[in-house]
Amino acid sequence: MKKLEFSVGGDAPRIDRWLADQVDSLSRSHIQKLIEQGHVQINHKICTSKKYALQIGDQIQVHIPAPRPLALEPEPMDLEMLFEDDHLLIVNKPAGLVVHPAPGHATGTLVHGLLAHCQDGQGSTLSGIGGVERPGIVHRLDKDTTGAMMVAKTDQAHQHLQAQIAAKTALREYVGIVYGHPSTEIGCMDFPIGRNPTDRIKMAVVPEEKGGKAAVTQWQILQPLGNYALVKFRLETGRTHQIRVHCAQMGWPIVGDPLYSRGRSLKVNLSGQVLHAWRLSLKHPVSGTDLEVKAPLPTDFVKLLNRLQKHSHFSPMNNLLRTGESNRQN
Known part of the structure; x- marks a missing residue:
């Protein structure tokens, strides 16, 4: 110690x-x-x-305290790395993958796969700041939310990345498809979020005097799609289910969201809510250079977007949003 x-x-x-x-x-x-x-x-x-x-x-x-040895067993997984060096990695998380162990998910989480990926012969090379069950985890994505997620390999990188998130200098952008049509092309959702008082599985807009925590999401319509819309979101805070709760509060929930949407059928087999962590922009925690990483849209997202564009007589979005672009470090 x-x-x-x-x-x-x-x-x-x-x-x-x-x-x-x-x-x-x-x-x-x-x-x-x-x-x-x-x-x-x-x-x-x-x-x-x-x-x-x-x-x-x-x-x-x-x-x-000295870092506790990891008690989790590494589990080899086929993970897509969007960026990796000796200090951090950015993984393209698929739908259905829980980030870290929790009740009902003692094995088979992203953390288990990361432990296997980061073995160096002497144990894991992940940061220990997150504790035994969350090594290297700087921020989380919901189980069925896909896309880019940063993971720290060292304590120094972990602290630096968390500081960037707290200072709002790390840019986290998502894209999603929502039911309904926002009344303006751009806006800000500023509603405190807390645990739903009547359903402990869900989060809700809760006044700060009753335990809600400040939550701010910037948004912009990328393409109207008839009764739907393709929307880009930028997080200023990182509350549990933040984008999903904010969109439901505004009256245009995320398509396919099992907790907060109206459950309409779109004749597309969705693996979860149509919400994707599309882009991460940050400073490298050691070199200080600018790092931007984009995660390709998952197949479900592309299929649904194609269907809605066809029915709405809109041209497909450009290849930048569809497939991402080469990661770069300036």
Whole structure:
């Protein structure tokens, strides 16, 4: 276990923000986890609140536990890598694949496949910040949402990528097909999201005073399709089911969404909601160069889009959206 010690010498904000400014190697979210786990002391007493207001002269100790060995068994999988080097990888996640172990999904998750992919002869090369069950996982996609997802191989990369997401400098764009037709071509959905109070499987728009957390999604119509529309989304936050809940709230849910849509049949065999993480734009966590990766649309998405375009007498979208483009690092 590693121990860090600090003394507050001037005006300071709440504990989590202050520590994040003092220690470049620890993200604010990591510090908050350490506080929750009782690893932060102020004046030799365990700190129980990430919002603790520091005072001049406070003595702080931060205990950083050694990474726990991974208890999960690697499972070889046929994973499509869109980008990979010694620091991170970006995988094109298929529909139906759960990202990490959870109740009912003890095996067969993306994490199990990543552990097999990243074996170097001495064990996994994934970051340990996510814990035993979520090694390397910087952000998640829902089980039936497809597309580009970044995974950290080192703790440094993990912290850097999480910081980019928190600072909104990492661009995460999705494309989806929705029922209905938004009234304008571009807009912003700004509704707090929390657990549905009557159905614990679902999320819902919940006021912040009742536990909802801020959630912001920018959107733009790429192509109207009669009673449907092809829409691009850009996440500013990353709440569970965020795009799906926001679209349902606006009255145009994602096609094929088993939780939030109206369940219309389109004579296309869908494997899940028609929502795809299309593009990731970020700074490489080590070199600092710009990295942009696009994930090709899955077959189900393309088939449905072709059908709707044909019935609506629209020309197909350009090849850039259909098949992605070469990943580049500038």
